[in-house]
Amino acid sequence: MDSVRNMGNSEQEFSLLLTLSKEDPLYEKKRKLLDARGFDHDIRFFLSSSRATFKSFISAARIIEMDEAELYFAGVDVLQPVDFYSPTNELKSLNSLLSHIDFSLNSALSNKMEQLLRQLKGETMDVIRVYGDKNRDEAKIEICNCRAENLLLQWGKEHGLKTKLQIAHVEGAGRGAVAVEDLTIGDTVLEIPESIIISEEHVYVSEMFEILKRMDDISAETMLLLWSMKERHNPESKFKFYFDTLPKTFNTGLDFGVEALTALEGTLLFDEIIQAKEHLRSQYDTLCPLLCRDHPDVFQPEFYSWDQFLWACELWYSNSMKVIFTDGKLRTCLVPFAGLLNHSLCPHVLHYGRVTSSTKSLKFALSRPCRGGDQCYLSYGNFSSSHLITFYGFLPKGNNFYDVIPMEIDVPQADDSGNHDWTTHMVRGTWLSSNHEILNYGLPPTLLNYLRSALKDAEQPKDSNINIDNEREVLETLYSIFNPMMEGHGDPDNPHWESPSWDVKLALEYKDLERRIISSVLQSCLTGLEMLQLIESKHQ
Structure with a gap:
């Protein structure tokens, strides 16, 4: 700098x-x-x-x-x-x-x-x-007096944790953390000592490490996963107060039942959940039965069932953080208390991934003010709603700029003039665009330029301001891609779902979001075609 x-x-x-x-x-x-x-x-x-x-x-x-x-x-x-x-x-x-x-x-x-x-x-x-x-959140908040959370906070403070937050119950979101006073930009709202962060170092001193280190291609993250499956049941664990605050079920997309998955058919979320569960099932079948068979004294079968494995996966997906320690090494960790902070598209805390060498603590400083009594938010990352549902179990409030639909475009390759830097293309809700005029239509300019080049007639002069035929072909191509998607999403008003369970409700909310995105793209194409027709009629 x-x-x-x-x-x-x-x-x-x-x-x-x-x-x-x-x-x-x-x-x-x-x-x-x-x-x-x-x-x-x-x-x-x-x-x-x-x-x-x-x-x-x-x-x-x-x-x-x-x-x-x-x-x-x-x-x-x-x-x-x-x-x-x-x-x-x-x-x-x-x-x-x-x-x-x-x-x-x-x-x-x-x-x-x-x-x-x-x-x-x-x-x-x-x-x-x-x-x-x-972007202030107006959610109803009740201060939490739960014994487990209070014991966690007390344990953390005894080990050097400092905070200007308190645990609360947030309507529609479960637990969260609220500011105890008015806080401004740069204030440290949470400081967690390196010594109570759960990282791979705890695996290396456990009895299971001698077994795991002999396995081929096993990562530190997988070792931690297996370690936490057993450690959560250890009454003498250093992290007992942390494990005691964790839910029995995380209610993420990985827990969706048959009805919810049926409701999602044809969506990106359906594909993401199915692929994730297939991957996890394969990983479980490769690891746990073999370890329990060969080392039952260390890997007790009652701690390594499929349900226990899935729970641990959800724990690490939804609560883990990437942290750079004072030795300069990046590790995947569980950070007690920090996991209670919820995600926002406009968070208070943006940067929290490095342990400060002078204090040997992980500090969470505000990037925007937080009033006393308001919930303090983190950013879990720039994720789509399908990812957040699959691995965290919620649909974020507001416009998520990362809700994109990737595209497979079956058109001739664009020229190699160097104007096209992108090998993959995507769309999102056109309501997020500020430009709906001719040649833009609220659609991604990168995508439009790619299609213009890929579909253009070689005889057309390059200095033409508006090539009506080319523009029409671009919009008609996009419409032909997304119209079948819309038809595949079915009727939004299905009476079969009058009293849905939590997973079906979340599935329907997501499907409605994806339907809105596709609908906005189709409407932008139709509006663009009308603009072109109007221009053409003026020149006749």
Whole structure:
């Protein structure tokens, strides 16, 4: 990170420097988009006007903070550039500016420079505060006085855990964590010592490790899974208070019954659940029966049934975190108490994956304010709703920008001119797009450009502004792909599901979401075809 530069005596020459790392796996695509938006390789922002600096910095930071899906849907439109990509991207971009400001304040060379930086910081924090208020959750919350959770908290504090959160019951979400007081950006709401994080190190000192280390191709994560299946039943376990707070069933998509799966037929979620369960069943059949047969004194059969294995898989899928320890190694872990924080599309905590070397603790700091009594949210990751249902057991509230439908396009290959950087294509709800005009239609520009190139007539002049025939063929091709999908999703008002069980209800909610996405794509195609017809009629 570069500090403020003073390039002369004029206050107008104080500047911030933002750079795109060449180590970024999406470097080429991000560089192309930055170039299209007019940003140099060294992106310098002058502090003479905090408002102009803010707008320019955030515009560039949004691109630098993008993930692959956000890049895909952004496209490269210089005339109508997108200025919002997702709630998480927006928070990361705003907090990136704050980080640059804080770093620069430590090396400010003059009072004037410090004044400009503090003004910009105040304005940035105000924007984050307003943005957070727009996304504030109004769920009904009751403080939890459950014995198991209180014992976990007491045990954690005895081992050095610090928190400004308390456990609560959240309507529609089960347990959660709420702020005990008004908290602001940068406040540490939870600090968990490295010593109580459950990682592979505990397997290495257990009796089962001597057996497991002789097995071929067994990962540390699989060892941990097998260890936790037994450890949860150990009354002398160091982590007894943690295991005591875990539910008997997680109610994820992996627990869906026959009726729920029947309701999901034809959806992405159906395929995801079936594939996941087949993988887990194969893994179980390869591991557990053999271990129980050959080492029954260590792998007791009553602890290693299929149901116990599935429970442990759900535990690790829904509660594990990737953490970098003080030795620099990335490990998959269970983090007591942190697992009680729920997921949000607009979270309070964005970054929590590295143990601080000075305190040997994992810190959870706020990226946006959290009022006292409000639920404090994490981001579990940029996941689709089908993934969140399968492995976590819930459908997130609000517009999930990662609810995409991948596409298999049966059209001739596009030319190799270098204009097409994507090998896979996708759509999402067109209501998420801010551009529904001609040539855009609310559809992904990356997809449209690919189809235009793949379907174009070689005789058509390349400098044509609107190729009516080409545009029509693009939209008709998309319609022909998604119309059968819509027909395959059946009637949304099936009276058979008047009093559905929890899994059927969740399945129907997801199917309705997928139906809405497909419907929006079809409507955008029809609206686009009407636009083209209107243009054509004007030129006749």
